[in-house]
Each structure stands twice: as C-alpha cells, then as structure tokens.
Amino acid sequence: MEDAKAAVIGSPRLTLGKNRKGIWKKVIRNWELYIFIAPAFFYFLIFSYGPMYGIQIAFKNFIPTKGVTGSPWVGFDHFQRFFDSYYFWDLIWNTLSISLYELAVGFPIPIILALAFNEVRNGFFKKLAQTVTYAPHFISVVVMAGMIITFLSPSTGMIVHLIEGLGFNAPAFLTDPRWFKTMYVFSGVWQSAGWGTIIYLAALSGVDPGLHEAAIIDGASRFQRIRHINIPTIVPTMTILLILNMGSLLGVGFEKILLLQNPLNMESSDVISTFVYRSGLVDAQYSFSTAIGLFNSVINAALLIVVNQIVRRTSENSLW
C-alpha cells in the first residue's frame, strides 16, 4: 500500500525528469525547425513588437533628436488634451456610428445571401452568381473609391441618373455629410457581401443531408428546414465573426474613409484613425497621435475580451 502510494507520488516526478530530457532531445533533433521559424519570429519581434515599444512616446514629449527613449516623460498630458478637445465626442460618435451601421447592415446580408445560394439547385446559375458576387472583393480600395466618386458625381454619375430616372431628386452624395455613412456602408456591402458568404457556405456544406430528408418526411417546408436546420448550423460561425467584428468597432476600414473624405463631408467622415493619420503624419504631432492610437487599440482589445467573455458564459462558441 505504502509502496504503491510512493510509486504514485513518485511517478510524476520521474516522468517529468524523463520529459525534460526528452524535450532537449527533441529540441536538438529538430534544430532546423528553429531556423524555419526564425524569419517570422524576427519579423514579428521587429515590426510588431518594435512599434509596441515605441508606444511609450504617448506618455512622453517626443523629440526626434532625442529619440524614443531619451524624450522627457509627460504622463497623461496628451490623453488629457485629447479628452478635453472639442472634437473628441465627434470622433467617437463618427467612429462608433459608422461601425455599428456597418455591422447592422453588413453582418446579416452575407448570411441571408449564403442561405439563398444554398437553396439554388441550378448549378450553372449558382456558379455564375457566386463568381460575379465574389469578384468585387478583388477591386482595390482606390479603384473602389474612384468608382464611388464617379458613380455618385452630380449630374453625370450613373447612380444619380438612375435616381433621377425614377423621378426623384438625387442628393449631393459626395459632399452632404448626412450621406457619407450610408455611402460608405453600402459600397462596402456591394464589395464584400458576396465574398462574405464563402465562410457560411463552407459551414452549410457540412449539414447532414439525413436531417433534411427526415424533416421532409415529417412535412417540414423549405423555410422551416432553413430555420431549424441550416441556421443553427451556421450559428457558431456567426458568433465567431461577431466577436471579431466587435473587437474592431473602433477600427473602421480607414483606407476607404481617407479616400472618400473631403472638406465638405468632414463633420461626419472624420474617425479616430483618420484623425490619427492627420495629426501624426501630416501635422507631425507624433506623441499626441500615438496617444490617440493607443487609446483606440486599448478600447478595441478590451471590447474583444469583454464580448468574448460574455459569449463564453452563454455559449460554447467563444474565440478562446
């Protein structure tokens, strides 16, 4: 009995020692794998963790000649200046409202489209529709912005003609601040809704056909089968994507906004990231801009963690 106990207690230590030796053996045997990972390791170390080290200038008064480490500390001054500025709430509002607008419109559409694609039985039509709706994903953001500007330009744009053809008065899309967000969100849907279906279609292809057969025998209609078989299948995918989206609420696609911004629509198009770009790289207020950027990424990371926690409490589909 005693012996057995000792053996039980002793055994983990024994295997631990053995494991440690085993680990070194593995490390040595697979030394080449460390060469394989080295480029990626140094890349992330220098180009991702390097800038993280540079974040300290958010709490300093960055002086180029003194460098990141040598510049004097100023504490939370830059943050204070940002929170007190008259544009603070405008920036937060624009960033959040564009993100939430985008989420409300752009999140459900690919799901509905994927469910619809899944019901199409005509192979040729399905393939054609998929190929065409995926295609805009590959249009560059610059060309996309150019298309938007051209199509919406007053008196000559295609969409303006379309609206006037229907007997309405077309608003000044490009210069009216009230239209900026709609223009941004719907052009995004046009460009990425098709591509967004792929991930859902992948999940839908995993549905057991037996479920549908059983449901048909029980007299379920097509709509009922979508509602009770297909939708539950894609819920995990939806949840993951939703969490990821929540984590970037303050990180709206800033490349496109920057291109579509003009002095006339600025009051609704200026978001945190474009402001960071302007104040940091155009006006060279390095420390101030870094502070705003840090504020932005801390909130993003916090949102991601909070949403993930909530999801983890309520279901099994959390990110980690």
Place this chain on the structure above:
Amino acid sequence: MLSGVKETRGDKVFLICNYIYVFLAFLIVFYPLVYIVSASISDPKYVGSGEMWLWPKGITFDGYKRVFQTTSIWTGYGNTIVYTVVGTAINLVVTLPAAYALSRRDFVGRTFFTGMFMVTMFFGGGLVPTYLLIKKLGMINTMWAIVIPSAASIWNIIVSRTFFQSSIPSELQEAAQIDGCTNMRLFIKIILPLSMPIIAVMALFYGVGHWNGYFSALIYLNDADKYPLQLVLRQILVLQEMSAQGGGAMSAATAEAMNNKAEIAALVRYAVIIVATIPIIVIYPFFQRYFVQGVMIGSVKG
C-alpha cells in the same frame, strides 16, 4: 432523391422568391461592372448625359489612348509588378517554413511562438510608432518600406499551418526521419511538392494584397517615380489631378474646351479602372477555386 416528392405550393413560391433574390443580388453586383466596361469605350457625351446605360454608345478608344500615353501610369505599373513579385516572394519565404514548423507536434515551443504571433492580431503599436521605426531603419522612400513591414500576416500563417496539419500525414515525416532525412530536406523535397495548393493560395492572397495596396506607399514613399499603380490611380481617380495632360490645351479656350476636358477626364477614369483591374480580373476566374479554398481552410479553425 426526395426532392419533387413533396413540393408544396408554399415551397414553390419560396423557391421562386429565392431565385429572384439571388438574381437581384447578381444584377446589383454585375451591372456597375458592365457599366464601367461600356463607359470606357463610349463617347463621354453619352455617358455624362445618361444616354449610355448598358451597351457602349458612340464607340471610341480615346480613353485607352490617353491612358497609354500617360507615362506615370506605366511607371506605376512597372513599380507595382516589382513590389508584388518581390513582396510575395518574401511573404512565402517567411510564411511557409514558419507555418510548417508550427504544424509539427514535436516542435518544442510552438505554443510560445503561436501565442507571440497571435497577440499581434489584436494589439499593435499603431501608425506613428511604426512610422518612426521604419524611418529609423532607413527604409523611407525605398521599396523595402513597402515589402518588409508586410512580410507576413498571422492569418495566413495560421491558414498554412492548418493545411500542413490536416493534409500532410505525420507518418510521412516519421518515416523520413527514420530514414535519416533532415528536416530541411524533408521540407524542401517532400512537404513543399505536396503543398502546391496552399502555396498557390498564399501567393494569390499576398499577391493581390500587394497589387491593391496604397497606404504604405502613401506614407513611406516621396518620389513620384517610385509610386505604385494604386497611388497613381489615387491621383487620377480620387484627387482627379488628370485634367488634360499632354493635350496641348489652353488654345482657343472657352467653355467648350473646358467641358471637353472634363469629359475626357471622365473617359480616362473609366479606362484607367479597367487597365488597373484587368490583371486580377483575368486571373480571378481561373484561381477562384484556390481563393475559396483558402478562406475555407481558414474557417475550419481560427
């Protein structure tokens, strides 16, 4: 096999509505694409007035002629090709070996490396610290500022890792090691030849990213002769700096000439969209399968 047995009226109505819905989605995406092609070879008079709405009207190739005469577009094209080829090559050299190492169960430290890489997905230094770093490294106004800071994407590393894990049997590696094959030989002679699909997917993902990128060029490049195509496009399409370049102009003047200039600029815009997007649109249908595959591998396990 059961279809057709019990198609109720409700089901039929639903199915028809579904087809209409998909067709509408198709049309909404397709129409602007067709419109751009038609507008690029139509008389700008008809395009501007809205008379041209589907098929080209008053066919002219002046837009393309202008595009071919604009040297900045060709310099940009050349630069973009160089950045895309060099950038994608670097991407593959960094991504594939790292992904393979991370796919190996007997790789000590893979949780550490995975964790270290994953953090960058959710938190980063931000715009200005990155800019200062690139400046300090002396990369400003060189090609390296475009290709090196985007040398790898954690997302693509994970996708490749998943591919190696699920498609390469671990027995293969064990057998090779018993035969005394080194990891380097194993990777180059056995793993890579078996991984053509994922190499294609990665090359396409990264390549399209380089082809379409403009922002790093905007902040890091100063000389116009180093600009990639997208930055030149920005000047033409967004800033609309392309009035009547090389058109002589300024002679008889008057409103008509001005009007004409604006029309030509509009025509050029459509043509330039086509010229810039054609390489991707041409390869896209052939590689669609690979692109879709890439997204699907990624969705298996994030």
